[in-house]
């Protein structure tokens with residue numbers, strides 16, 4: 001496995017009062033390069049209070065340590081359409097983790113644990129900070145792609161499809177260490193907050209690169225829709241996975257800055273006609289893609305090659 005780490009970007013020029021044009025320019029250069037080479041980068045000085053992030057990890061760790069009976073008090077009811085709350089991957093799943101899913105605090109769908117008592121408040125606080133950070137990163141990517149001001153903001157103006165999951169991965173066994181199988185995220189931008197255990201890896205040129213945990217740092221990775229499709233593959237939504245560690249559980253949060261399902265997604269003319277390149281994807285309705293991806297999970301195909309990826313919409317030339 002390669003040991004080079006993914007780029008880290010200091011976001012303070014965007015957070016501190018004042019202009020800081022030089023610092024912003026530098027950050028945009030690193031982000032553009034990271035997005036086209038890796039589809040992954042880490043951010044520091046991102047404006048989310050570090051003590052909130054460490055508290056969130058502590059509380060999720062405390063929650064996941066509870067008995068199954070206690071955790072299942074915040075499981076979604078059977079047959080609900082929107083599975084907020086606690087769940088464990090089914091026994092037959094190759095992904096070995098348990099998780100707590102939440103939607104925007106104002107959505108009314110959430111099933112929060114009663115314990116630990118501050119968990120709900122901290123989850124809501126993290127969710128709103130990461131929502132704001134999502135809009136900042138989206139505006140930076142808008143500039144990195146040279147799109148008209150506010151283009152992505154207007155395209156992706158509805159926040160009701162965003163979601164966050166707190167996860168705990170079980171320790172590896174002697175024979176098996178998959179935490180989450182290799183995949184690409186389907187959404188726009190994902191933030192990952194990880195504890196110090198490690199195990200997240202990103203694939204670059206066929207090699208797995210560790211995304212090494214660093215204090216007060218968030219991982220950013222691009223999803224299929226905005227970057228791969230809209231940018232016609234200029235930016236990557238990289239393949240990644242989580243490998244479980246021997247003798248240790250790992251806690252993380254993943255926040256998915258998403259897109260409303262009614263959005264039509266297709267390569268933008270700026271990356272196709274205007275530069276004389278053929279589109280690499282046909283257009284699609286985002287919710288149809290989401291439904292296919294959910295089906296991958298609920299009805300896993302027998303053959304791995306039948307799992308639906310964004311390549312389902314690729315134009316083979």
Ligand SMILES: O=C(O)CCC(=O)C(=O)O
Nearest residue numbers: 185192194200242252254
């Ligand atoms: O737990 C992590 O580090 C990453 C999780 C992930 O890739 C996902 O939920 O899509």
Ligand SMILES: [Fe+2]
Nearest residue numbers: 183184185240
């Ligand atoms: Fe992911």
